[in-house]
Amino acid sequence: MADDHNTVIASRVRACKLDFACRIRSLSPMTRPRNLCRILPLLLVFLCTPAHAHELWLEPADYQADSRAPVELSVRNGQDFKGTELSWFDARIARAATATEGQITPYQGRPGDLPAITVAPSDGLTTVIYASTMSKLTYDSWDLTLSFARHKDIPWFQDRHAARGLPEDDVTEGYWRYSKALIARSPGGADQDMGMETEFIALTSPADGGTDMQVRLIYQGAPRADAQVEVWDKSTTDTDPEVSKTLLRTDAKGEVTFPVAPGRAYMLDAVVLREPASPEAVAAGVMWESLWANLTFVTPER
Template sequence: MFSRFLIAVLLLSGQPGFGHEFWIEPESYQVEPGASMTATLRNGQNFEGISLAWFDNRFTRFELATGETLTPVEGRMGDTPALQAIAPGDGLLIVLHETTPSNLTYKEWEKFLAFAEHKDFPTAAAAHTAAGWPKEGFRESYTRHAKALMAVGDGSGQDRAFGLATEFVALTNPYDPQFDGNMRVRVTYQGLPRRDAQVEVFDKGADGTVAVSLTRTDQDGVAVVPVTPGHSYLFDAVVLRASPQAGSSEKAPVWETLWAALTFAVPE
């Protein structure tokens, strides 16, 4: 128990070298009204990661949305899973989570170059050099902006924008009986569509095998991803921008990343 708690603290403190993605993983994506439900905050890679406990000073939003109703997630320090609640009435339930900023330090220029290539920021290296920032020992600030789609009872309803700094907005409901197997999502940043943005798709089968692929949004910020019944999914999209703190001190971050994530499952 102590070692798991220590790992969570290290992850939340922004130590470099740990996993990249952050997501909300319900124990079950489909529950009945009035049933107990749980969801874990995870940090890791390739849709595999460790559970992060409840720390109320590490997030700015943690809410459940049903229709127009927003309800804060209640918890206590150290709760694992972080979400433990009673399912509301029938409908699409959306779990929202935004973190406070954390920092990491790039000790090697090559690691930043690899990250920029992986997340599709082809001009990052040139912008970094033009700004005169150091290529060793520089910092990045990052925040997480995650959503999960769950079905309570019939799971009917529609996702919407909730004003996250960056977010996925599901344009189709995977729990709808008329769902055609194509998940349509819009990626936004500061409330506007992100055009030609890279979306990383993690597809987990019933046997736990994970397939990873890339797609892009169109001119309306929309990506269409074919999905498979019985599988669960994590969509990930990252914004990289110059930190507003850059140049304010030697230890100030020069880059800032904002990570959007969406998780859901497709019923069999």
């Protein structure tokens, strides 16, 4: 199962590399050298991305800023809290923004920025989001397609695929990333709905020192009930921390509550799989469309 899972993700990496090459060829001869200099860091990232790249998350250099200094956030693509850092690349980013006390501010990075995002958090809780454009992949085999469906707990997939009369060879998928990070400068403050098609909303602040964290998963603005949520956590002080993983399910309100410990980083992930619905997915002619919600935060040391 693990080997199948990693091969599924290798398909995603190959799709990213092919898409990137197409974008490079689309540049005019006059602008190609200049643009290549700007996006060369991203090219190197794609060429070196490991075959297990899977989740995409925001990882601040300091989740709990204790000064007025800006906080750098890495955009990482990988698995189990280990992944390759991606630079800012306009063509891959539909939207980025920050929010504090209900005020949402758009964020625009510069091509090639690494870390990709730098923000100046306010007192309380600052929310940072990253929403990707759609990418496309083709699965290498039907077994790998089913492996992905099992891993993300989509039990209806095989029957629905057959009912739609779709082939089992060369299954295509368009996928979107909706990632969020919480940066706590001090206790208090609140997360909010940032308007992404699917996302986690923290109902408690990680800096408040509680023993439980409560979040709500939404899809198209409504709570997503009975959905699988993967939770990873690791120490923030160990140089090579062990990563733990837990599987949860949302309740009828789309919420999960889980215990948290001091001085640990947490990552949540949940995936929606649907028939093509966005204009981009319909235009691309993919068979399926997936939307990935991700949330990262850290609890303070006591």
